[in-house]
Amino acid sequence: MIQPDNAADVAAGFAEAGERRIEWAARSMPVLQAIGAGFGADRPFDGLRIAACLHVTAETAVLLGALREGGAQIALAASNPLSTQDDVAAALRTYGIVVHARAGVDKATYYRHIHQALDIAPNVVLDDGCDLVNTLHTERVELLDGVIGGCEETTTGIIRLRQMASESALRFPMVAVNDTRTKRMFDNRYGTGQSTLDGIMRATNVLLAGRTVVVAGFGFCGRGVAERAKGLGARVIVTEIDPVKALDAALQGYDVRPMSLAAETGDVFVTVTGNRDVIRAEHLALMKDGAILANAGHFDVEIDVRALEEMAREVRFGIRPSTDEYVLEDGRRLLLLAEGRLVNLTAAEGHPAAVMDMSFSAQALAVAWLVRESVRMDPGVYDVPADIDAEVARLKLAAAGISIDALTGEQEEYLHSWRLGS
C-alpha cells in the first residue's frame, strides 16, 4: 500500500510530526469530532470505498478519520501539490488510508496520483476542483457504474460540474458542498479572509495600515479578504464584473473601480474571482515599484504570470519566503507571492481548523445523506439540504458555548398564518 516514491516518508518520526499536526487541528474541530463519534456508532459507510482528491492537510485528515470511523475504505490524492503536508500524508498512511501525494510534484505526477486514487474503484468521490471527477468521466469511464455519487468542495469545481450537467455529461449525483450557507459564509468569508492576509504578512511582513489593497472579486471570498484588509487598516479598492456585487461593495464604503484604474494606485493586489487573467500585461504595465501580487482563487490562472515573466528582465526568486521579485525592463520591481498559487495555502497554513470544522462537518453529513438518498437521485448537481447546514451551525454554537432563542408556540403559529393582517 505504501508507494515507492514515498518510502522516505514512512520514517516513524515523520509520521509522528503529522500526528501532532492532526491532533492540533482536531482540537479546533469539535463538531467534526462529534460527528465522527456518531459515525463510529452507526457505521453508515460500512463496505463503501471512497476516492478523494483533497488538500492533504491536517484538517482533511480529521475529515477522513470521521469517515473511516463510519466504516469507509479510503484512497486519497492531493488536489494541489503545493498544499500537501508530507508529514500528514505519512500519518494518514499509518491510519490505514491509502495516500498518493507528495509536496511539489509536477503535473504528470499530480494526474498519476489521481488515477492511483481512482484505482480503489470508488463508490463515493470527494473532489476539490473537479479534476478527479473530470478524469473519471474522460479517462476512467469503466469505473463510472460503481459510483453512487460524490461531493465537490469548490466554487470552481461546481461551475465545471454544472456545465457538465447542462451537457448531460455528468453521470451521477454530486453534492455542491461549496454551496452550503455555512461554507460560503464561513469557509469562504472568514477562512479565506484571514488566511489570505496571514499569507501576505508571513511572506512580506508588510505594514497593511495605510496601504492600498486591491481586491479583485467581491464574492464571499473577496468580501472576506476585503474585510480583513480593511480591518488591518488598509484602504481597499474592489474590482468586479457583476454590477450587483460592485454596488454592494460601493455601499459598504469600498472604492470600486475597474482594474485599469486600480492598477496604478494599489500597493497589494489580491485576485479571488474564479476567472483567468484578472491581472494581465496591461495592468502590470501601470503598477507602482514594489507592488505585491497575490492570488487567493482556486487556480493559479488569475494573475497572468507568463506576461509577468515576459516583461521581466530579471527574476530574483525567494527574496522572502514565498516571494519572488520580478524586475521589469523599466526598473520597477513587482513581487509575486506563492508563484500566483493560493497564497493562503502556500504562504500561510490555509484555513484555520475552526473554519474547516464547519465545511468538513457539512461534507461528512452530506456524504452520509448521499449514501442514504442516492438511490432516489438522478445525475446532477445537488445542494446540501438546509437542515445539514442548520445542524452544523447548531453544533458549532454549542461547542462555542453560545445559546440562542427558540420560537415560542405563538411565534411558530404566527409565522405560518397568512390570515393575520396589520
Next chain:
Amino acid sequence: MIQPDNAADVAAGFAEAGERRIEWAARSMPVLQAIGAGFGADRPFDGLRIAACLHVTAETAVLLGALREGGAQIALAASNPLSTQDDVAAALRTYGIVVHARAGVDKATYYRHIHQALDIAPNVVLDDGCDLVNTLHTERVELLDGVIGGCEETTTGIIRLRQMASESALRFPMVAVNDTRTKRMFDNRYGTGQSTLDGIMRATNVLLAGRTVVVAGFGFCGRGVAERAKGLGARVIVTEIDPVKALDAALQGYDVRPMSLAAETGDVFVTVTGNRDVIRAEHLALMKDGAILANAGHFDVEIDVRALEEMAREVRFGIRPSTDEYVLEDGRRLLLLAEGRLVNLTAAEGHPAAVMDMSFSAQALAVAWLVRESVRMDPGVYDVPADIDAEVARLKLAAAGISIDALTGEQEEYLHSWRLGS
C-alpha cells in the same frame, strides 16, 4: 374623485409642500427617473389600471409617476397610516392619481381605504404587507378575474403569499419584489440600517457610543441595524432563532445571546425579526431603568406593548418626539419609541430616497415584465428575474459615476469551459 375627508388637503399650499418633497426625493432617484423616461416613450401600461397599497411617501410618488408616464391609471391606499405624508397625498391628487390615505387614521378607515383603492377594478396590484391582496382574496373576490398579477414589497407579505400559494388560495402571479438581491442587500440592509438608527437618534438624542444595543434578528435588516449601531460606537448584542444566522453574527464579532440574557444588559433594543412578541413580559421584567425599545420590523407586534402597558403604573406620552415613557411598578422607566411601530418611518423619514431608488426601480421594471409575461404565468410567487436586478445595479453605478470591469472573451470562455483543469 377627491374624497370628502381629504377636502382640506387640496389647498394649493399643501400640495405644493408635497411637490417640493417629491422633487427632493426625485433628485436622489436617478435610476427610477431614467426608467420613467423610458416608459414615457414605450407606454407599456396604456389602458391598465393599478391598485396600490403602499407607504404614501415622496419616494412612492416618484414610482407612481414613472408608472403613470407608462400609461397606467392608478388608485393608491396607504399601507401604514403612520407613514402617510398628507402633503404628498395632496400633490399626487393634483397629478391625477386617486389617493385614499390620511395620516393617523384608525384600522377601520385603513381597510376602507384599501377597499376604495380596489374600486378601480385593478389589472395589476402593488402591495406592501399583503393586506390589499388578502382583502381582494377574501372580501372582493368579484375583482379577482380582472387581475393579471402584482408585486409585493415586504418579507412579511411574501411569507403570507407563499402560505396562500401553498394552500392554492392565491389566484394570480405575484412578484416577490422584496426578494431581489438589490432589495435585500440595499433596501433592507443599508436603508433600514441607517434609518432605524436615525429614528432612534431623532427620538432620543441618545449617545450611542459605548451603549449596548440589542438587535433581535439577523436577517438583512437586522444586519444593517447591527452594522450601523456598531458604526456609531455601540456594543452590539444579537439575538436569533436560526443557528446559521446566529453563527454568522458571532463570526462577525457580535455578542450572540438569547434575549433572556440580553435583556438586563441592553441600553437600546431593536426588534427586526418579522415575528411577534420578541420582547415580552419576561424580558421587560429584567431591563435596566431607562432602557429604550424600538421596532424596525414591518408590523407592530414584535414588542409586546400590551404586556408593557400592564406592567406600567404610569405612562408619560410624548416626553420626547415619538417617545413614551412607561413607569413600571418597581420604579424602572422604559422608553417605547413610535408606539412599537416602524421606528425608521415614524421617528425618522423611512428609507433615504437613494435606497428606494433601487427597490422601486426593480419594482417598476418588474411590473413591466409581469405585464409582458403574465399570460405565460400560473398563480404563484415569482422571483424578480436576475437580469432586472443587474439592470438596476448597472444604472445605479452609472448614476454614481462608477465604472466596473467587463469580461474579456477569454474570460467568458474560461467560465463556460469545464474541460480546462488544473
Next chain:
Amino acid sequence: MIQPDNAADVAAGFAEAGERRIEWAARSMPVLQAIGAGFGADRPFDGLRIAACLHVTAETAVLLGALREGGAQIALAASNPLSTQDDVAAALRTYGIVVHARAGVDKATYYRHIHQALDIAPNVVLDDGCDLVNTLHTERVELLDGVIGGCEETTTGIIRLRQMASESALRFPMVAVNDTRTKRMFDNRYGTGQSTLDGIMRATNVLLAGRTVVVAGFGFCGRGVAERAKGLGARVIVTEIDPVKALDAALQGYDVRPMSLAAETGDVFVTVTGNRDVIRAEHLALMKDGAILANAGHFDVEIDVRALEEMAREVRFGIRPSTDEYVLEDGRRLLLLAEGRLVNLTAAEGHPAAVMDMSFSAQALAVAWLVRESVRMDPGVYDVPADIDAEVARLKLAAAGISIDALTGEQEEYLHSWRLGS
C-alpha cells in the same frame, strides 16, 4: 430681572416645556448630578457671582443648576444665537438664573446680551469661544479686578486665550476645560462625531452608505466625524494641513488628499478645522451637482459662504429643514446646511447629554478647583488637573455599571522602581 424682549417666554407652558427638556437631559447626566449634590452639601460658591456665555441648552441648564446648588449667583448669555433653546431659557429664569438670550438674534443683540451678563460684575467667568472674555478685556475693563478666573470650553477659544496670554493681555487665570483628556476624547470625538452626522441626516435624509464624505480637519472632532461617517458606510476622504495628523488619518485607512483634489469627488463635505475659508471659491468651482456642505467647527467661517453667494444665480432657502440650495451659474446645485454654522447644534440637537455630562462635570469640578486655588495662580491658561479628569471618568464608569482593575501593591511598586531590569 425678566427682559422685556422675553416677555412672551414666561408663559408657564413655555417654561414647562423647558423643564421637561432639562429633566430629560438630567437623566443622561448622572455624574454632573452627583457633583451637584456634593456642591449642595459643601456650598463652595457661596457669595460668588458667575457670568457665563454658553450654549443655552438643557445640558447647560444642568451644569448651571449644579453650580447654583453650590451657592453661586449666575447670569447667562448665549454663546450662539442659533443654538438657544428659548424654552430652556424660560425654565432657567424660573430657577432664579438671569438669562439674556433668545434664538436667532442678530450680532448686535448677541453682544448686548454678553454685556448684560457681565453686568452681574462676575467673580468667575464661563466662556465658549472667548467672546465674553474678549469683551471683558476690551470694553468692560472696569470689571477685570473683580474676576478671580474662569473656564473656556472650546479649542477656538483656547487659541485666542493663549494668544492673549503670550501678549500679556490676559488678566486672570483661565482653565482650558476644552483641553481635558475627557473633553477631547469624549465631547469632541464622540459628541461631535455623532451629532454632526445626525444633523446631516435630519437636514437631508441622505443615504450615507456608498457616499464620499470629505472631512476637513483630523483633530479630535474631525476624527469623530470621520469615524461616524465610515461607520455609516461612507467612503471618507480627509484633508489636513498638519503632516502628523494627515499621516495618522492615512494609517487608519482614510484617503488623504488636499481639498483641491477632494472637491470634485465628495458628496458631503464637513469642515471641522477651527480655521477660516477651508472651503472656498476654488473648491466650490469643482464640486458635483448636489454636493452637501456642512460645518461642524465652532465659528461659521470655515465655509466661505460669501463666495458661494457670489457664485449663485439663485438661492432656494429651506428646501429641506436647515438646508438652502445654491444654484450656480453653470446649473450645479450646492446644498448649504445650517447657513454654514454648527450643523450639529442647528440641524440636530448638539451633543447628546451623556457627552455633556463628561465635559460639564469636568467644568464644574474645575470651577471649584479654580475657586480654591486662584489666589495661588498667575494670569494665564491652565490645564485642568489630571485628577479631575480621572475623577469624572471614574464616576462615569460607575454610572454605567462598569468596573475596572486596580493596581496590586506589587504592581504599584514595579511601576515606581527603575532598578528592576530585564
Next chain:
Amino acid sequence: MIQPDNAADVAAGFAEAGERRIEWAARSMPVLQAIGAGFGADRPFDGLRIAACLHVTAETAVLLGALREGGAQIALAASNPLSTQDDVAAALRTYGIVVHARAGVDKATYYRHIHQALDIAPNVVLDDGCDLVNTLHTERVELLDGVIGGCEETTTGIIRLRQMASESALRFPMVAVNDTRTKRMFDNRYGTGQSTLDGIMRATNVLLAGRTVVVAGFGFCGRGVAERAKGLGARVIVTEIDPVKALDAALQGYDVRPMSLAAETGDVFVTVTGNRDVIRAEHLALMKDGAILANAGHFDVEIDVRALEEMAREVRFGIRPSTDEYVLEDGRRLLLLAEGRLVNLTAAEGHPAAVMDMSFSAQALAVAWLVRESVRMDPGVYDVPADIDAEVARLKLAAAGISIDALTGEQEEYLHSWRLGS
C-alpha cells in the same frame, strides 16, 4: 573585533542572508534612507562613538547604517536575546559595526554583551528598555563623563529614566524617542497592533473571527492590538486600571471589565500594560480549556509564568512554533506563546519595516539634534522637538505619494489673531 562566540556567524553565506534581510527592510524605509543620505553629506557624527542596546534586526541595521554614514563609530548589544537575528548581526559586522549579540543567550551573557558594547567608551547611548543606561550608572560610572546624552526607545525605559531623574540619579540628557507623536501613534499603535496579531496567527493559526480576545491595557499599543483583533472579527474585551482609558475603550464599543471577569470568557489574552503580573494565578484558575496567552509588553513579566508552571502537571513544549501547552491539574490546557516574551518579535518578525522607518527616522534626527544641543541641556528626560515629528511625517507622506493642504496667508493670520470674534 569579532567575538570568539560568534566565529561561526562570519561565514560569508550567513552575512549574505543578513544583507538580503537588510535590503528588504531598507526598501520599506525610504524616510530613513533619505535622512542617511543627508547625514552622508553633512557628517554630523564625525569622531563620535555610539553604544547601542537595541533589537538586533534588519531595521536597526538600517538605522545604524544612517548614523554610520554620518560618521559615527558604533558598538551594538542586543536589547532582547530572543529577537536577535544572527544573520543581520553577521552582516553588520561586515559593515564595520561592532556587534555583541547572539540569539537565545542567557541573562549573564546578555549583560556581558552590554558591558562589551560600553567598552567603546560612548559619547552617545541608544537604549531600548534602559538596561544599558542603568548599567552605565551603576557598574560603569567611570564612563559617565564621556557621555553627552542618548535616546530611549520604550515606554518602560522612559518610566525608569524619569524615576532616575526624579531621584537626581540621571547624569546626562536622554531623549524620550518613545514619546514622539509619531512613535506613539504609528510604532505603538499600528506596528504593535499588526505584528502582535501576526505573531498569534503564526504561532497558532487560530481563527480570530468570533473569538473573544482580551486585551489588557489600552495605551497606544493596547489600542492597536484591540483594533486589529476587532478588524479580524474578534469580540474584544479590554481591561484597564486607568479610568480615562477605560472609558475611552468603552466609548469605542469595547467590552470593558476587570481581568477577573474577563478570564473565564476569553479565548485569547494579550497583555500590553508595561506592568507585571497582569495575568496571575487567580485569573489562570478561571480560564477555559485551550485559552491562548500572549504578551506584547516590553518585559516578560506581564503574564505570571511561574504561577502557570506551578499550576501545571505537564508542559508540552513546542506543540506549535512558539507555543507551549501547560496542562493544568484539572485537565485544562493553556497555551503560552513565546514563553511570555514579546509575541510580535518572537513569533512574528516585530514591527514591519515601514513602521520602524518612522520611529528610527525620528531617532536619527533626534541624535543629530542632541549632538547639536547637548551643551545647552541639563541632565533629564527630554521630549523630541515637535518639528522633528512633523519633518518625519512630511517625508513619510511624500514617500507615499500623498500631498496635503497648506495654510493660506489669511488662514495663518486667522489662527494667530484672537481679536477676531464671532
